[in-house]
Amino acid sequence: MGGGGKIPYPKHVWSPAGGWYAQPANWKANTAVFGVVIFGITALVWKLSAEREFRHKMPEPGRFYPSRNWSKQIIEHERAQEKAALEKPQES
Template identity: 70%
Template sequence: MGGGPKVRYPKHVWSPAGGWYAQPANWKANTAIMGAVLLGTVVLAFNLSGEREVRTKFPEEGRFFPSRWWSKQIIEHEKEQAAAKGGS
């Protein structure tokens, strides 16, 4: 039920992925570290994108628009609109 025993393979062959039947002892730790590095990179890219986002046309009031939550330009625009409504 397992396809038989492991096949003989040449021991002199080197592979960056570990070669045949690679199962490093610390694969869980390596996976966790790379996951954390990837998550950190994505968060940094997301923050940089939100800071540099520029809009020439702002979303309509009351309409669902996800980048309202992180785009600094839209947040400031909506604060100005709220202040103008409250002030007049």
């Protein structure tokens, strides 16, 4: 009822993934390290992309636009619009 042992396999086979039935003792630590590395690379690429992003046409005010939160050009444009609106004299 146990299904027998593992399937026999050659002991001399090498593969980058570790071969058959591989489970290194430190797989959890390796996974955590590479997770941090991947997160760091993604964060650096995201930051570089946000700094280099350029728009010819700005999004309409009030409309949902995800890069509005991190695009330097859009943030500066909206601050300038807010400042201009505050400096504009009130017409009554």
